[in-house]
Amino acid sequence: MDDLAAQIALIGAAGIASQWLAWRLQIPAIVILLAVGLFFGPFTGFMNPRADFGDLYTPLVSTAVAIVLFEGGLTLNFREIRETSKAVRRIVIVSGPLVWLMTALAAHYVGNLSWPTAIILGAVLVVTGPTVIMPLLRHAKLKTRPASILRWEAIVNDPLGALFAVISFETFLVLAGAHEAENLILNVILAIAIAVPGGIAAGRALSWLFSRGHAPEYLKAPILFAAVVAMNSITNLVLEEAGLLTVTVMGITMANARIASITELRRFKETITTLLVSGLFIVLTASLQMDVIRSLEWRVVGFLAIVLFVVRPLAVFVATIGAGLSWKERLLVGWIAPRGIVAVAVAGLFGATLTRIGVTDGDRMIAYTFALVAATIILHGFSLGPLARLLDLRSADRPGVLFVGASRFTIAFARRLKALEVPVLIADGNWSRISEARLAEVEVWYGEILSEQAHHSLNLSRFDHMVAATDNDAYNTLICTDFAPEIGRSDVFQIGDFGASDRQSMNFTIGGLPLFKPGKSYAQLRDLIVDGWIFQATRLTDEFGYKRFAETRPEETHVLLWIKPSESLVFAAAEGSGEPDEGDTIISFGPPRPEREQDKIVKATTTEREARAEKARKTTEAASANVAAAD
Template sequence: MIFENISIASGNGAVASSLLLIFAIGAAAQWLGWRLKVPAILLLLAGGFLAGPVFQVLHIDEVFGELLFPIVSGAVAIILFEGGLTLRFHELKGKAGAVIFRLVSVGVLVSWLVIAWLAHMVLGFPLLLAALLGALLTVTGPTVIGPMLRTIRPKGKVRSIAKWEGILIDPVGVVLAVLIFEVFLAGQVAEAPMLHMLVGAVKTLVIGVVFTGIAGGLVLLLVKRRMLPDYLQNTVVLALLLLAFGASNYLQEESGLVTATLFGIFLANQSIFEVRHIVEFKENLQILLISFLFVVLAARVEPEAVSLLGWQSAVFLIGVIVLARPMAVMISTAFSNLKWSERSLLMMLAPRGIVAVALTSVFVLKLDQIGVPQAQEFLALTLLVVVGTVVFYGLLAAPVATRLGLSNLDPQGVIFVGAHDWSIKLASALHDANVPVLMLDSNRMNIDRARKAGLLGEVGNVFADEFIHELDFSNMGHALALTANDEVNAFARSALSHSLERADTYHLVATKQDNPQGGKRRRMNPLFAEGATFRYFQNAFINGAKVRMAVIDEGSGMDSIRPAKDAHPIPLFCIEPDGTVQIFSAKTEIKPKPGATIIYLETSALPPAPQKETNPPMKNA
């Protein structure tokens, strides 16, 4: 073996170099996934498989040894905790809640039974092992559904149903899989009575609830008594999570995964303190852990296990796609008011992701220990289903959604944060040019004025996660934060960039910054024009500025804009003949095509030019 007869020092070096390689592959796969617009999960699995069984650069079991199981199990617990943090029960109101509830109850049951039947009949798995595989493959999860929804941007009820199914199905699937696993382990004991199996399942749930109450209660107590400052909340919550996870596992094997999920759900639904910063921290940590897990788990797959995947495995995968999901959707949406097109699209939104792979890895490590012969084939099958469903749904869901009239793959609508008088005028000009517009403001009177102008408006606070989650982004591709408050503008841009590309979100500086620090002005790309601030626009409209339109003539370019005498044009938006919307900024050059429409501000006074930075004269010592 490669690591035989090596010193402790060289062994530590092997661990360090392996970790560096794992994280390098993970980072590269995530970046390439973003750059190539393909699911990073596929590149992570490919990278791990190439580094492991193909080129044999990574020898996971030899490097990590007995630490592999607790590392993987702890990483899975953190991922499940983050998933629980996104589940807020009050947000389900008005979101086709009955259909969502049936999908994560009856739908999960149908998927489990169909997949278990396929595993038993097609693959020849024993009943208990087939039931375990079926439970593991019921979960989809927000980590794979979220990117698909951002790409497809489905209209109507499908978006909220698919989103909340992905969030809710994680804890439901985890609990089901852990309980089936407990039953499977109990079934390995000679002549184990059914009562023993049921006691194990109940014990798992009770331990999860008890340790969730202890950990969650302690967090709330510390916060209420002001004994936990904000900057320590992430650290303390993570420590309590791992303590509760470890204690649960000590009392009952794998019950810690249920505890982690319930702990996240508990914190998400309490009202004592805001968990937004914890969610953001865990989201960043989740990306790191997902990259690590996928590379490690793919690198552990044995070539012999892959060779066992014959035509039966392909038939099993096809059955999961064409039988399990359609049956679950049809039964769950029966007697609902969903259109057939919406039901069809829901059938195309069931890719498996990190939770299925991570839970499988935890269980396979245990199955290996107790000598279950199908353990490695079990992991290879899960990876096959993950890759197969991600490729199938990832490639076909968007075209199907477009064909059904439920998706706009390149939306060009513009969201305006701040519905004051002059932003309504800018939005109205876009609306007149047939560009979808959505106005957001916490002031109902402002939104009422926008609606009277014929614009779509929503009353809400961009600082509230539930308000952002409620918005329909199916026709929106750009966002402008135009309030008088720099902090609100910056936060709005950050919040909306979770649903829109960050490059398509902009915010207006409220007032001129006379003393930019460290040459910050040179690095900024001011919206619309250099020196164009909220105060400038406000004063410009008070002094009679108008929003105008001009069509670009052949060969004239921007000279087609002809303002009135003694007036100056400030280009704001460019609407190309194909409907593409571009937004002008100080340092971005836009070359409109002939026939494009330019929306510009006709004003008597241009924004003030930035002052040149000069070094103050040095004083004599």
């Protein structure tokens, strides 16, 4: 494809389409991106981005990877790592070098790669891509501790793996006589001195700039973007790819600074990262040559088997001895290590360079990396959920509901859902109210739901829906607005009187969906509970469908949600929810169900029969008494 603009447009459209399809199919997006890249590139020859982009290819890939790693660093808060800091340190400091060493040995003796290629490949494969781990963790819904370990390892190991590869490559150049050893040592020391202190200084400077109001809101994201590109480029002038470490440190520094706008900045970076990852993986895969793929032989199968089943598990088990993890957590972390965009990008960079300077199997390193990326994405992507379930390391096997505000209404609602084994939790900052929920044996969280502590201690992956039901309508709106980007705009609901005047009504762009239509206030729901309204669960069958259900309930009954046979929850207030079908279990809220007419007839008949029997018994007793008196 000769038109570069059309090629970029096609890559962007295909990348986002792949992300959407992966979301619909509930599979890792990188699986589809890999297939699309192979189709566009080596399978059809439709495009070859490495040749088409020319000299822009390497700096564009390097800059994109730096932005991806910075966004990953923005998600790492030190509060989250308190429980797993020891394990993460061990995995990074001990497991990383072990993986490097053992992978290099496997690449040379099993994969038949030359020592320079094997050593650099071993360094590259230290990384465990955050662009793959993050979507997997969202789908698998792991418990907090193993999820935290995998996330921190992925972010921290990526720049370190790239740095290991740079040092290996520069060492090879020194041994080949292309560089002097003194220059290498000086460059490495200088690069690290710039990367770590420089990343911290840049992160703190931006945090100070944003928190003091020295930058307007509309310029914060562009300033951040430009700073990331600049810091990456400055460090790369000293040592190639060392800028990845700089931007990662910079992201972590900003994540732990108290910046009011950090959430908005993080969401902007997530959007940019999704676009970059989608396009970048297609670009890198499409640049793979067919003759390199054909060069793969049986040796690659043996290499993959050793890396997957020996190198990674052994390194993690050794590194986590005495780290406070259970054997189940060590087994899960030892198995899950998918490689992603950074491994492919760094391998592509150094593989092409090795080939250019005369190392004949440099391109095979690219093919080996792609083979491992594909294998880990498929094996780890599709096994994480079942393995976590088998090891009991999932936070919840079913989608749950988070209630904000403890009241008789939410407690009764939560108890009904809990009886159907739906995970529920009630959060409230009022101790007396939360005590009532505890007495009702409902799981609770005491504290301010909008606090930083709540964001770090509450595992929101357990909940697919949220109901804000406090006695303050404006506060309910604020809660829904804050949690909507994380839980989903169509999955947050609130109570309240939505019939207010235009002067008092909330803007339609904020808040959640009304749980009731028409809306009901906190006081109204309290009065209904006092009047005897209850929650009922009714399963629909072929004989007893939704129409029949509606006929047998009082007119004022509200259908709040229904539970599908697949255990997913569908709230009636959600857009496009439709109607419940056969096999669904309806949760309704209404007055006690009146007796059916047939029940009344049966009850009246039974009463009449019992009255006649009682009259006959008394007549018999009276007759017997008369006979006895006559005798």
